[in-house]
Amino acid sequence: MTVINLFRVGDRYFFKHYFRDRGVFEELRPYYDSLEYRFEVWEEEMEDLVKKLRFHGFNLKIVEEDQIPDYTVIIDKYVKHKDLLRNAVDVIELGDEKALVMKDMVAKEEALDRGREPDEEWRERL
Structure with a gap:
């Protein structure tokens, strides 16, 4: 199973991943920052993001600021x-x-x- 690292900075999480399945990317597009070429998620959106990624078979690891x-x-x-x-x-x-x-x-x-x-x-x- 693929692990995606979510980098916590304050009350936001950042991650970068290339999704081979265009449908998964489209589902996550609201979190995508096209200027930074990464996904950015606010703390209050994390539960929804975690559900979506786990549904598609991804494991998640939180990387704390330190x-x-x-x-x-x-x-x-x-x-x-x-x-x-x-x-x-x-x-x-x-x-x-x-x-x-x-x-x-x-x-x-x-x-x-x-x-x-x-x-x-x-x-x-x-």
């Missing part, structure tokens, strides 16, 4: 990284670096080839 650095890779903002954005839930810039919050640990491990773990300065910002 766990976000564990899913993050720091890269030089001038390094080519367009392909990494496909698996990034969020991107934060600081100086000449970018923090890519990856959708899961597999994506993070793949991105570490071109980046590094967040240091203390980045951990405080995340």
Whole structure:
């Protein structure tokens, strides 16, 4: 069963997933942010979202704010990284670096080839 990580930030949850079944995507379209290329769900909508995703066979894992650095890779903002954005839930810039919050640990491990773990300065910002 596929696991989708839901990243909690305040009273919102973010996630990124490619749904092969167009019908599932259409059902979840109200939560989709086409500018950020991710799904965004408010706390009060979570029960409905969880029911829909579980009905379609997905397991969910909540990633709390303090766990976000564990899913993050720091890269030089001038390094080519367009392909990494496909698996990034969020991107934060600081100086000449970018923090890519990856959708899961597999994506993070793949991105570490071109980046590094967040240091203390980045951990405080995340």
